[in-house]
Amino acid sequence: MRKPFRIAVVGAGPRGTSFLDRLAHALAENTPKAGEKAGSPLEIVILEPFExxxxxxxxxxxxxxxxxxxxAMFPTASPDYSFDQWRLENAPHRADVAALGAGSYPPRALYGEYLRDIAERALAVLNTHPRVQSVTHLHAEVTSLRASGDVYVLEYRDTAPDGTPASGATLADAVVLAVGHVPAKLNPRQQVAGEQAAQLGLMYLPPNVPPDVDWGAIPAGENVLIRGLGLNFFDAVTELTTGRGGRFESLLSSSETGEDDAAARPARGPLRYVPSGQEPRMWAASRRGTPYRAKAAVDAFVPTSVSLKFVTEESIRALASSGVPGESAGKVSFAAHVWPLIHRDVLRTYYCVLAEQRPELFGGTEAAGSFAARLEELLGAQRVHGQKVWLTSVRRHVEQSAPGAGWLDVPRLGHPFDQWGFESDAEYQSAVIAYLDEDAESAERGESDPLKMAIGAMHAARMLVKKMVAEGVFDDVTYQNDILRTFEPLVEGLASGPPVQRIRELAALARAGVVSFIGPEPTFTLDDERGIFSAESPWVDTKPVESRVMLEAMMPANRVAKTDSALLRQLQDDGLAQPRPMLTEDGEFAPGAGFHVTPRPHRLISRDGDVQEGLYVLGLQLSSVQWGTAIAAEAGGDPDGSARTLGDAEAAVQAVLARVR
Structure with a gap:
């Protein structure tokens, strides 16, 4: 009998589960018939501390x-069974699932149930397949991974539910690293804040996965400083308000809010917050001074009315193949050549929707049509030199044809209060509440709202740019400087925000005085002598806010060089792995965020430059060769594009099975 081939899957969250799903599918498609040789038997070991x-x-x-x-309609961990399919199958039997529509934003725990079902389906196939000799789940955290001849040795620390501490080791012929979010070392600022806070008896909560935070430890009634206004901020605010017994009431009647359509999305319109008395007093701040904008209330990940005319796969490939002056062969500058195309599509979308919805701003329906036609001409004028000239031409056209329409300053959308000072705290709070109300109303208008559709165009462009990044169209410098440091913050704040429900709730909390905002470009300090945190903004003329509690509302940094994972540290210390060397604009190399890997299937490349055959990487640690690695695959999407995580899993499966053969 042939020696079994052992596959170790390290981490069985979404990425590891996709690997198991594709492995089960591949084996089921190739089940040996009677009398055929089955090949080497397989042993599958799954090392995952959780479910x-x-x-x-x-x-x-x-x-x-x-x-x-x-x-709900977007994500999937399997090309054969999306979350939305799971929702529809379970809706007749469960009230919590039946309350969801395709455009609803489900609880993360519910998505976890879907992932569990995907895993169970895969394991059922694997456990009964004639080629699979065994499937073992070790509730364990892998602490080291070393090569030993033709196999890998994985040492692990047992984390079984019975709490009995133990350690062990296993051998594997192929290893799939799908570890997902791992602990990260604090940056120097955070490290000092934590150490000083501990000495002074203050509470400092560093970046963390929200379910891991002890929310009950935050005292009621006290000021709490929150740094960050992204998605973790909304988790914190919700857990500290409705999570403590507070509730929201609609200020509109049921006919006005659309409660009859509750299965599709939450009730619309402004809300009032009724406190429980157990809330802390939250003061939040970020560089931009405002939270991420709400997603449009549409039943599609990218609004169906949005189309890209200028930034397309064909236009980017044409730039790459033609050889842009000053760029490496086959490479394109994002800032110089791709962003102007995105900018064109964003402006085109905004003003065409505005002309359709508000023709009176352009002098009537006929004049609005003429305006849109001329706009298309100006945007389509291609220039090799003086590329900014088209922007001036478009702006002049808008100001002359529709002065009441105003100019959409796209880069400034990410900083709505940029260079604008407020003479009092009350003035700033009022401005932010008005901003939140306007944003919610804009989101609720859906595809009839010009701004949300312009943002939808930018989001569609982001999906395209993600695909081009993975294909290596951009060089290291433009990827790091233009995409990660400039475009990503802009598009994240505009297109990656929460559902409109969260913005409505935040506005209600701000009106109730439960949440307040400190201002743009804040400064956080810790006074050693007085034993107190404080925060203030140079753009708001008011005294600093003081607190004994500070929360970093963000996830741990996703940088392998800064990891606090025992496994990822050991891999780098031993030279089996390294951060991908990224060329800087100074012509030097600096460590990238993710591992140095081969093209798909992504195998680790050691410090010596050797390819680690049989050692595959999926997910977050691919961030040096992929952008947006935390985003799920799109149901029905292209495995080389919006469903790339599934394509990566499939490629890893095929590579592993080729090694078996």
Whole structure:
């Protein structure tokens, strides 16, 4: 009998589960017929401290207050069975699932249940397949991984539910690293803040996965400083308000809010917050001074009315193949050549929707049509030199044809209060509440709102740019400087925000005085002598806010060089792995965020430059060769594009099975 081939899957959250799903599918498609040789038997060892499927981040026992950041119709961990299919199958039997529509944003725990079902389906196939000799789940955290001849040795620390501490080791012929979110070392600022806070008896909560935070430890009634206004901020606010017994009431009647359509999305319109008395007093701040904008209330990940005319796969490939002056062969500058195309599509979308919805601003329906036609001409004028000239031409056309329409300053959308000072705290709070109300109303208008559709165009462009990044169209310098440092913050704040429900709730909390905002470009300090945190903004003329509690509302940094994972540190210390060397604009190399890997299937490249055959990477640690690695695959999407995580899993499966053969 042939020696069994052992596959070790390290981490069985969404990425590891996709690997198991594709492995089960591949084996089921190639089940040997009677009399055929089956090949080497397989042993599958899954090392995951948590439940297979949900893993850590999506575990099913977390608070139902934590919502997904994508609507139900979008994500999938399998090309054969999406979350929306799971929703439709379970809706007749469960009230919590029946309350969801395709455009709803489900609790993360519910998505964890879906992932668990995907895993169970895969394991059922694997456990009964004639080629699979065994499937073992070790509730364990892998602490080291070393090569030993033709196999790998994995040492692990047992984390079984019975609490009995133990350690062990296993051998594997192929290893799939799908570890997902792992602990990260604090940056120097955070490290000092934590150490000083501990000495002074203050509470400092560093970046963390929201279900891991002890929210009950934050005292009621006290000021709490929150740094960050992204998605973790909304998790924190929700857990500290409705999670403590507070509730929201609609200010509109049922006919006005659309409660009859509750299965599709939450009730619309402004809300009032009724406190429980157990809330802390939250003061929040970020560089931009405002939270991420709400997603449009549409039943599609990218609004169906949005189309890209200028930034397309064909236009980017044409730039790459033609050889842009000053660029490496086959490479394109994002800032110089791709952003102007995105900018064109964003402006085109905004003003065409505005002309359709508000023709009176352009002098009537006929004049609005003429305006849109001329706009298309100006945007289509291609220039090799003086590329900014088209922007001036378009702006002049808008100001002359429709002065009441105003100019959409796209880069400034990410900083709505940029260079604008406020003479009092009350003035700033009022401005932010008005901003939140306007943003919610804009989101609720859906595809009839010009701004949300312009943002939808930018989001569609982001999906395209993600595909081009993975294909290596951009060089290291433009990827790091233009995409990660400039475009990503802009598009994240505009297109990756929460559902409109969260913005309505935040506005109600701000009116109730439960949440307040400090201002743009804040400064956080810790006074050693007085034993107190404080924060202030140079753009708001008011005294600093003081507190004994500070919360970093963000996830741990996703940089392998800064990891606090024992496994990822050991891999780098031993030279089996290294951060991908990224060329800087100074012509030097600096460590990238993710591992140095080969093209798909992504195998680790050691410090010496050797390819580690049989050692595959999926997910977050691919961030040096992929952008947006935390985003799920799109149901029905292209495995080389919006469903790349599934394509990566499939490629790893095929590579592993080729090694078996």
């Amino acid at each position: 297979i499927g949900p893993g850590h981040v999506w575990r099913t026992d977390q608070s139902r207050n934590f919502l997904m950041n994508t609507p």
